[in-house]
Amino acid sequence: MNYSMVKRLILKDWYLQRMAIVASVLGGIGALGVVCIGGQAAFMIGLVLLITALIAVGAHLAIATMVNERKEQTLSFVMSLPISHAEYTLAKLLGTLVIFMFPYLVLVLGSAALFAIPHGIPHGLLPFTTIMAVEILFNTCLMIAVALVTESQGWTVAAIIVGNISINIVGYFVAHLPDIERGMQSSSLMWSPTASIALLVEFALIALMLCLTFFLQSRKRDFV
Amino acid sequence: MMDLTVEFKGVGKHYPHFNLDNIDLVLPTGSIMGFIGANGAGKSTTIRILMGLVHQDLGAVNVLGHSMPSQQAAAKLDIGFVSEDMRLYGAATLEWHMKFVSSMFPKWDQAYADKLVQRFDLKPQQKIKGLSHGQRVKAALLLALARKPRLLVLDEPTTGLDPVARREVLGELMAVLADEDRTILFSSHNTQDVEQISDQITFIDRGRIVDSDDKEAFLDQWRRLRLVLPQHAELPHLPGVIDVGGSGRLPVLTTNRFDPGMLTVCQDLGATVQAVDSMTLEEIFVTSVQHRRETLTV
Numbered sequence: 227m228n229y230s231m232v233k234r235l236i237l238k239d240w241y242l243q244r245m246a247i248v249a250s251v252l253g254g255i256g257a258l259g260v261v262c263i264g265g266q267a268a269f270m271i272g273l274v275l276l277i278t279a280l281i282a283v284g285a286h287l288a289i290a291t292m293v294n295e296r297k298e299q300t301l302s303f304v305m306s307l308p309i310s311h312a313e314y315t316l317a318k319l320l321g322t323l324v325i326f327m328f329p330y331l332v333l334v335l336g337s338a339a340l341f342a343i344p345h346g347i348p349h350g351l352l353p354f355t356t357i358m359a360v361e362i363l364f365n366t367c368l369m370i371a372v373a374l375v376t377e378s379q380g381w382t383v384a385a386i387i388v389g390n391i392s393i394n395i396v397g398y399f400v401a402h403l404p405d406i407e408r409g410m411q412s413s414s415l416m417w418s419p420t421a422s423i424a425l426l427v428e429f430a431l432i433a434l435m436l437c438l439t440f441f442l443q444s445r446k447r448d449f450v
Numbered sequence: 451m452m453d454l455t456v457e458f459k460g461v462g463k464h465y466p467h468f469n470l471d472n473i474d475l476v477l478p479t480g481s482i483m484g485f486i487g488a489n490g491a492g493k494s495t496t497i498r499i500l501m502g503l504v505h506q507d508l509g510a511v512n513v514l515g516h517s518m519p520s521q522q523a524a525a526k527l528d529i530g531f532v533s534e535d536m537r538l539y540g541a542a543t544l545e546w547h548m549k550f551v552s553s554m555f556p557k558w559d560q561a562y563a564d565k566l567v568q569r570f571d572l573k574p575q576q577k578i579k580g581l582s583h584g585q586r587v588k589a590a591l592l593l594a595l596a597r598k599p600r601l602l603v604l605d606e607p608t609t610g611l612d613p614v615a616r617r618e619v620l621g622e623l624m625a626v627l628a629d630e631d632r633t634i635l636f637s638s639h640n641t642q643d644v645e646q647i648s649d650q651i652t653f654i655d656r657g658r659i660v661d662s663d664d665k666e667a668f669l670d671q672w673r674r675l676r677l678v679l680p681q682h683a684e685l686p687h688l689p690g691v692i693d694v695g696g697s698g699r700l701p702v703l704t705t706n707r708f709d710p711g712m713l714t715v716c717q718d719l720g721a722t723v724q725a726v727d728s729m730t731l732e733e734i735f736v737t738s739v740q741h742r743r744e745t746l747t748v
Contacts, residue, residue, distance in 0.1 A: 228523065234553055241546070242539060299537040303590075305503050306531035307554050310523040447505040450498055 227316065231309050235317035236324060239291050243325055246290065250283035254333035261340055261347070269347065276333055277362065277393065283329050284366035285386045287322045288373035296377040302450045315374065315443040319436060322370050330366075334359050350412035353421035354401060360428040361396050365389035367432050371439040400424060453479040454512075455601050455633040456500060461509035463495055470495050470657045473509070477601075477633060477650075484644030484665070485637035486735050487654035493637040494533070496654065497605045500635070501531055514601060527555065530594030532587070533605035540579035544572055544589050548596070555597035563596035570622060584615030588622065595626060602634045608643050620646060641732040651731065655739045661706075665731070672734045673708040674727040677701050680720040688712060692741045704729075704737055 240247075257279055261272030295301045305314065337355060340347050347355075372385035400406055405418035456477035463470040470492045477483050487493045498504040499511055502522025511518040516525035538547055544567075552558035567574055570588040572581075581589060587607055594602060607623075608616045624647055627634065638644050644651065645665070652662040661668075679685060679699045690707030705712065713723050729737070 231523075231554060234550070238550055242541060298540070299535050300539055302503065302531075302533055302536040303538055306501065306526065306529070306536070306594075307551070308523050308526040309554075311519075313523065448498075448503070450503040 228309070228313060231307070232313050232317045232320065235304070235309065235314070236321035239317075239321045240325055243287060243290060246283060246286050247325060247328055250279055250286075250329040251332050253279040253282075254329055255336065258333065258336045258340065261337075276337065277358075280330060280333060280362050281365065281386075281390060281393070284326055284362075284369050285382075287326055288366075288369040288382055288386075289379065291322050291325075292318060292370070292373040293377060293379050293382050297379065301377075305449055311443065311446065311449055312440075314449075315440060318374050319370065319439060323367070326366050326370075330363065348410075348413045349415040350409045352415050353417055354406055354410055357400050357406075357421060357424045357428070358393070358397055360425055360432075361393055361400075364428050364432050364435075365393055367435050371435050375439060375442045455479045455514055456635065457510075457512045458496075458500075459510045459512075461496075461499060461506045461511055463499060463504065464507050468492070468495075468657060470499075470506075473659055475652065475659060475662065477635060479600075479633050481650050482627070482634040482636065482648045483650040483652060484641075484648030484731075485635055485652050485654065486639065486641055486644055486731075487637070488639055488739070491639075491654045492657040493639075493654055494535075494605055495657075497533070497603055497635070497637060500603065501526070501529065527557075528600040530597055530599035530602045531605075532590045532594045532603075532607050534607060534609040536590055538578045538586065538589060538593075541577065543575055543577050544581075544592075545574035547578070547589070547593055548574065551593050551597060557598040559596055559598050562598070563592060566592040566596060566626070569625070582615070584611055584619060587611065587615075587619055591619070591623065591626075600632055602632055604634065604636045606638050607636075608638065608640065616643070623647065641730070641735050645731045653735055653738050655742060658742075660738050660742050668731065668734055669728065671708050672704070672706050672729045672737075674725075674729060675703040675705065675712070675716065676724040676727070677703065677716055678722040678724055683720055685721075686719065688715060693737055706734075706738070 254276055257272050257275035259272075260275060261269055263272075295304065309317075337359070341349055341352055368389050369382060369385045373382040376382065401410065403420050403424075405420035409416035409418060409421075454476050456475065458473045458475040461470065461473040468490070473496060475496070485493055485496070495504060499506050500513060500518065502519035502525065505519050513525045514528050516522070518525060548563055552560065552563075570592055572585060572589055572592065578586065578589065591607065608619055611619060620643055627647060634647075636644060636648060649665055650663070651665050651668050653660040676696070677685075677700070679701065681699070685694065685701055688703065688705070690705045690709070690712070691703045692706055693704035694701055695704070696702035713726070716723055
């Protein structure tokens with residue numbers, strides 16, 4: 227594996243997606259601002275905007291860096307460079323995730339900071355927020371994996387829809403887990419084993435999905 | 451022993467509605483091969499296999515001493531590839547593309563790239579989406595040539611260009627090639643383009659190589675003989691004649707193994723040889739493909 231080539235491919239996508247990254251960070255900061263206004267309504271509106279900003283940037287990256295590479299016929303240009311299929315796959319997965327992690331971490335850390343300020347969000351919401359933040363990461367990995375393996379706009383849009391619906395379902399399900407639900411009503415942090423298990427399951431699913439993506443890509447016989 | 455840049459041995463690729471079948475192809479180092487076939491004949495599939503972008507189901511492919519597709523990254527360090535369906539990033543400038551590509555090719559020659567910018571009349575600061583199709587082809591050629599490849603693969607680079615742009619691109623390409631010693635594979639369905647720059651010709655049709663030889667050998671060995679036969683005389687079978695056209699007493703023979711001795715044989719039969727016409731590469735290609743299809747049908 228030539229990591230120097232992988233790095234160059236990642237930097238290429240970073241450069242081409244720079245405007246999307248800036249826009250998503252600005253949108254997310256705006257959403258955090260709404261949360262800062264205070265009150266339950268502002269919190270809910272801000273949260274929805276925040277999740278929307280993160281889903282939007284994830285979906286945009288999946289479409290722009292992978293589906294469009296084939297659709298706009300730049301894939302044969304990239305594949306004419308001295309890279310192997312494995313290096314291309316690693317660059318796309320790692321590159322898109324690294325690009326996503328930039329606005330993601332800014333917004334997640336921003337959200338975490340809101341817990342730290344006096345009269346901010348009730349600390350009891352931290353486990354739920356953390357689980358949902360990782361769920362958004364999982365959702366993004368799903369979109370990226372589907373886009374990379376299928377290179378199809380239709381399948382990627384389907385993955386975006388499934389991911390979107392699953393965020394709501396997972397959010398509802400997690401919010402109604404007794405350990406989490408009890409903690410949410412508290413003003414102090416109550417980290418339960420249920421929260422840890424939920425996070426472990428999410429990370430395991432992310433790892434499984436990334437491995438599966440590599441496996442499916444390695445079986446591909448036609449790249450262009 | 452001949453030094454080969456490209457070698458295909460019994461290569462096959464199966465698709466639901468198309469088969470590339472038992473392709474044997476060699477490209478000697480330093481040669482310029484014109485790869486001619488109709489749309490859908492298998493040119494692009496063959497080239498994609500050569501580049502490692504499509505994996506063959508059967509056979510072995512060796513490019514610049516590297517087995518494909520497993521060693522494609524090493525092979526592509528010495529390959530410049532431009533295809534009709536290749537696009538550059540519309541939102542980025544040519545200058546950015548040059549920087550990006552140069553960072554991946556140790557042999558990138560910036561002075562040569564700058565020279566090509568001038569020769570191709572391109573503006574490095576202009577975004578790719580603002581370029582005409584002809585300028586985009588030239589930009590792609592520049593990016594392929596300035597990496598100083600040992601093998602240049604051009605897959606229908608002139609397709610879709612208007613006649614003026616096509617002439618410009620070919621003219622520039624020939625000027626560029628004149629001072630270089632590199633191996634080139636140039637595919638096209640346009641025989642005139644290929645004839646201008648190639649010294650070797652390969653015809654492909656319906657996924658199979660029909661013929662492959664030096665261009666001069668093709669042009670020397672293919673002839674049309676216009677005869678006038680005496681009354682009631684029958685045209686005998688002549689070796690190397692692959693098509694007999696015209697009417698009863700005025701046959702037109704097409705041969706791919708022309709030998710002046712054929713004229714003597716005809717005259718011995720009492721036939722008058724009215725003309726011996728040279729054939730263009732396009733006529734040779736069309737006749738060759740039709741002959742193969744007829745042979746397969748029989």
